Amino acid sequence: MAKVSSEMWIVIFVATVAVVGVGLMMAGGMSFSGANISGQATKIKLSPSTIASLPTVTCTETDAGKDFFTTGTITLSTGKMYTDFCNEVGSIREYYCDSSKKGYSYTEATCGLGRLCQEGDCVDVPDISVEDVAIVVNPELMIATVEITVKNNGRTAAAIGTYTADLDWYYEAGSSTGSGQTLSDTASLSAGSTKTISVVFGMNERWINEFVTPYDKEIFTQIYLDSASATTESDETNNIFGAILSTTSGEITSTMS
Secondary structure, three states: OOOOOEEEEEHHHHHHHHHHHHHHOOOOEEEEOOEEEEEEEOOOOOOHHHHHHHOOOEEEEOOOOOOOOOOOOOOOOOOOOOEOOOOOOOEEEEEEEEOOOOOOOOOOOEOOOOEEOOOOOOOOOOEEEEEEEEEEOOOOEEEEEEEEEEEEOOOOEEEEEEEEEEEEEEEEEOOEEEEEEEEEEEEEEOOOOOEEEEEEEEOHHHHHHHHHHHOOOEEEEEEEEEOOOOOOOOOOOHHHHHHHHEEEEEEEEOOOO
């Protein structure tokens, strides 16, 4: 058998490349370049019978499509399954089949005020919050009453439950005295409703003497609703109120703003 020279191999190789290149161009090739990369993208044409023989992916789901209030699962004919879930920031990821039922997509959303994402479902919950605080001092009875306006901003009823109230009196620069109480309110507060609860503190003689003098005083109060965290709420940050309220000549002049 005759040997083929190296030069002959080069000629055969170049001719082969040329033939393949012409064939690709006739098949509908398209040039591309960008980001320092260039080449030939070739369109592959399939016959109708070949297309018909390809497997069709279908999508089914257990809930009503884009339903944020029902935990659902989509199943593809390929065997893959995706279930709605709550992500790390508390938003819901909702999977759903597209309108053709041949594909799927998902969206992420927050459940909104008065709702929490729980196990892939937006659930109605209460939201107990401190709306306003006022202090009423009665020197004659030697008492100070903290009046707390509470509102349920959620979508379901709930009780305030255990709560704490602190009252501190600043009688000179850097000095204070006061006391705290832990109480409970088990009455149910319906969604959207408001109520006022009162906490009475006894005042000692020094409080009274300092209070009735004609210059500004400061009282610090802190309220903590649901201090035992017994109620699951949509917003746990609005249960606490703490501020210094000013008083002038025996009259309360400030409330929560």
